[in-house]
Amino acid sequence: xxxxxTTAANIRACAESRHLDDAHTEKWLAMLTPSRLxxxxxxxxxxxxxxxxxxAIDLLDxxxxxxxxxxxxxxxxxxxxxxxxxxxxxxxxxxxxIEALRKIRxxxxxxxxxxxxxxxxxxxxxxxxxxxxxxDLGSDELMIRISVRTGDELEKALEVxxxxxxxxxxxxxxxxxxxxx
Numbered sequence: 001x002x003x004x005x006t007t008a009a010n011i012r013a014c015a016e017s018r019h020l021d022d023a024h025t026e027k028w029l030a031m032l033t034p035s036r037l038x039x040x041x042x043x044x045x046x047x048x049x050x051x052x053x054x055x056a057i058d059l060l061d062x063x064x065x066x067x068x069x070x071x072x073x074x075x076x077x078x079x080x081x082x083x084x085x086x087x088x089x090x091x092x093x094x095x096x097x098i099e100a101l102r103k104i105r106x107x108x109x110x111x112x113x114x115x116x117x118x119x120x121x122x123x124x125x126x127x128x129x130x131x132x133x134x135x136d137l138g139s140d141e142l143m144i145r146i147s148v149r150t151g152d153e154l155e156k157a158l159e160v161x162x163x164x165x166x167x168x169x170x171x172x173x174x175x176x177x178x179x180x181x
Contacts, residue, residue, distance in 0.1 A: 007040070012025065015028065032070060034072035035060070035070055045084050059101040060075075084097075113133065117133070119174075120133075126156075128157050134175070140176040142175055144161070
């Protein structure tokens with residue numbers, strides 16, 4: 001019982017230091033002790049900011065409801081554990097942690113993103129042309145950036161885009177949800 005009180009006090013202190021709202025703090029405290037402790041470990045090791053901590057709590061809750069897996073089991077996954085020990089800045093690792101949770105929560109979205117990124121890579125576009133997907137496929141807008149310094153470079157970039165038009169059109173359809181091909 002003492003351990004649970006200490007855990008709750010540590011969670012409240014962590015939540016308070018990050019100005020986490022009461023609803024998320026209570027959701028965190030409602031988790032079973034192993035899950036509460038695992039999330040506290042991630043929050044402290046990755047120095048999760050307020051929004052990241054709230055997102056992690058929500059994502060863990062949604063994964064638990066959808067898959068019936070306790071947050072402690074989710075947080076014990078090797079790919080998530082590896083994020084804590086990877087090289088890179090703490091903010092980068094914290095963002096990678098949230099992104100990894102999103103991939104678990106939205107597997108079909110991740111499959112679609114991976115497929116589109118593969119399609120973009122297969123285009124083998126020159127460095128002067130970048131195809132940019134909307135963040136989390138949150139819109140149906142595909143952005144194409146052209147960076148050139150001369151008229152000749154622009155001409156060459158436009159020729160490449162004209163050649164790649166069918167593939168680009170297919171990607172726009174995929175983003176828009178029309179993937180019937």
